[in-house]
Amino acid sequence: MNYHWNWAIFLEQVPSGETSYGIWLLQGLQWTLSLSLTAWLLALLLGITMGILRTLPQRGWRWIGGGYIELFRNIPLLVQLFLWYFVLPELLPLSWGNAIKRWHPLAQQFFAAWLCLGCFTAARIAEQVRAGIQALPSGQQQAGLALGLTLAQTYRYVLMPAVLRLILPPLTSEFLNIFKNSAVATTIGLIELSHQAQQLVDYTAQPYEAFIAVTLLYVLINAIIMVLMRRVESKVAMRLTTA
Amino acid sequence: MNYALLIGIWWALMLPYAVIAGESTTTLEKIRHSGTITLGHRESSIPFSYYDDQQRVIGYSHDIMMKVVAAVQSELKLERLETRMMPVTSANRITLVQNGTIDLECGSTTNNLERQKQVAFSNSLFIVSTRLLTRRDSGISDFADLAGKNVVTTAGTTSERLLRRMNEDKKMVMNIISAKDHGESFLTLETGRAVAFMMDDALLYGELAKAKNPALWTVTGTPQSHEAYGCMMRRDDPDFKRVVDGAIAQLMQSEAMVPLYTKWFLQPVPPKGLNLNFPLSPEIKQLFQTPNDRAFD
Numbered sequence: 001m002n003y004h005w006n007w008a009i010f011l012e013q014v015p016s017g018e019t020s021y022g023i024w025l026l027q028g029l030q031w032t033l034s035l036s037l038t039a040w041l042l043a044l045l046l047g048i049t050m051g052i053l054r055t056l057p058q059r060g061w062r063w064i065g066g067g068y069i070e071l072f073r074n075i076p077l078l079v080q081l082f083l084w085y086f087v088l089p090e091l092l093p094l095s096w097g098n099a100i101k102r103w104h105p106l107a108q109q110f111f112a113a114w115l116c117l118g119c120f121t122a123a124r125i126a127e128q129v130r131a132g133i134q135a136l137p138s139g140q141q142q143a144g145l146a147l148g149l150t151l152a153q154t155y156r157y158v159l160m161p162a163v164l165r166l167i168l169p170p171l172t173s174e175f176l177n178i179f180k181n182s183a184v185a186t187t188i189g190l191i192e193l194s195h196q197a198q199q200l201v202d203y204t205a206q207p208y209e210a211f212i213a214v215t216l217l218y219v220l221i222n223a224i225i226m227v228l229m230r231r232v233e234s235k236v237a238m239r240l241t242t243a
Numbered sequence: 244m245n246y247a248l249l250i251g252i253w254w255a256l257m258l259p260y261a262v263i264a265g266e267s268t269t270t271l272e273k274i275r276h277s278g279t280i281t282l283g284h285r286e287s288s289i290p291f292s293y294y295d296d297q298q299r300v301i302g303y304s305h306d307i308m309m310k311v312v313a314a315v316q317s318e319l320k321l322e323r324l325e326t327r328m329m330p331v332t333s334a335n336r337i338t339l340v341q342n343g344t345i346d347l348e349c350g351s352t353t354n355n356l357e358r359q360k361q362v363a364f365s366n367s368l369f370i371v372s373t374r375l376l377t378r379r380d381s382g383i384s385d386f387a388d389l390a391g392k393n394v395v396t397t398a399g400t401t402s403e404r405l406l407r408r409m410n411e412d413k414k415m416v417m418n419i420i421s422a423k424d425h426g427e428s429f430l431t432l433e434t435g436r437a438v439a440f441m442m443d444d445a446l447l448y449g450e451l452a453k454a455k456n457p458a459l460w461t462v463t464g465t466p467q468s469h470e471a472y473g474c475m476m477r478r479d480d481p482d483f484k485r486v487v488d489g490a491i492a493q494l495m496q497s498e499a500m501v502p503l504y505t506k507w508f509l510q511p512v513p514p515k516g517l518n519l520n521f522p523l524s525p526e527i528k529q530l531f532q533t534p535n536d537r538a539f540d
Contacts, residue, residue: 101435105420188423189422191421198334201399202400202403203404205337207337
């Protein structure tokens with residue numbers, strides 16, 4: 001089969017003439033990065049909170065944490081995205097829904113994708129936090145309470161510093177996942193990296209160059225994160241010594 | 244870790260070459276050898292190629308495609324020819340034809356010069372104009388009314404291109420939403436996220452026919468372009484193209500063509516039994532008389 005390789009395609013101007021195809025991809029990269037990084041912050045905050053709730057002695061809190069995790073872990077990511085983007089504005093009071101729909105379309109898409117990725121990843125982080133807390137010997141919590149710390153102080157000063165170090169490796173892989181998962185935002189039209197790749201294919205009919213370039217950009221993002229997280233891991237590692 | 248990464252990059256780079264290298268015979272030989280032809284179809288391009296309520300592929304382009312398949316079978320003198328159906332989207336159809344996954348795609352694919360660099364097109368099946376679908380009470384009657392508004396179109400279509408160029412050339416500050424498929428574009432319009440949906444007029448009539456309340460909607464606006472739909476196949480395969488073109492030309496010049504048009508455009512069609520009422524245009528009439536594979540741009 002005859003495929004016309006043309007790597008210079010990234011230097012060519014897009015039809016509307018304002019920029020080149022290469023810059024298009026980089027603009028997509030920007031959206032992927034800003035979406036993933038902000039969603040990661042939401043996921044960390046929400047995930048750690050829900051994970052802690054899941055391990056509290058009070059049954060009500062445990063139910064809230066557990067319910068959250070089950071809900072967001074058991075619905076496919078793509079379905080969640082459609083719920084946030086298409087269904088949420090219809091469920092809100094009419095005036096709120098209309099207000100959302102009057103935003104700039106990119107803002108609507110970004111907001112839906114941000115909530116979706118953040119909440120989905122939070123459920124996974126929450127499970128890791130719960131597992132981390134339960135992996136600590138129960139004596140640690142008892143010792144904290146026996147010393148006269150409140151439950152909140154025990155979590156803050158005794159449990160969580162150890163837990164967060166303990167779960168750093170699985171957190172790294174969640175961090176990598178959020179970048180890859182951000183590609184679902186293409187289905188609601190957010191112009192992130194994989195969306196730009198598809199556009200490039202539509203405009204230039206050069207699918208292989210476009211997808212190879214995008215693959216490399218994703219690999220690059222993830223390689224950088226892996227290197228950074230390895231550093232963090234070795235910096236904060238617990239020096240476990242046996243007595 | 245560094246080695247693993249390098250190997251990963253190597254795979255990412257080599258895979259497409261491997262896929263391309265695997266494909267060398269002509270399409271007719273491939274079909275004869277395997278006894279199978281793989282056809283690409285659309286899922287929601289009403290009434291060209293889409294699923295009915297039992298998830299069977301139906302449509303105007305699909306009927307023509309089946310005629311082509313019959314012609315291929317008699318050309319190869321095969322007793323049995325197995326047809327395999329593969330759903331494609333606006334975004335992946337060209338790649339799937341190029342890499343040999345599908346042999347022929349008849350849906351609602353525009354034949355244009357850009358695409359001719361990568362794939363070949365058969366004699367045209369249909370000619371459409373790109374226009375707007377909007378609510379009757381939206382106050383929008385032509386493209387100039389869209390300035391400063393949200394407008395939706397389907398990703399990977401010629402309309403998307405035209406709309407972006409118009410936005411740039413005329414400084415219209417439209418917000419252009421690119422939805423995944425025609426169904427989602429219409430959903431975007433119906434939920435009020437966009438005031439108008441730009442697409443090929445025949446497809447707009449198709450979406451209108453699917454609406455909860457079709458009377459609310461109207462197709463309007465000066466046509467921005469004419470587009471010829473064609474079946475897509477691999478480039479530089481003259482034997483296969485000759486068979487496909489011959490079958491289409493024969494059908495178009497036969498008695499069966501006007502009834503076929505009437506069946507899909509002037510009579511109620513599944514899934515909801517609505518009538519598109521899309522009259523036979525002079526351009527299409529001309530095409531039926533003199534079948535050709537010319538692109539409009």
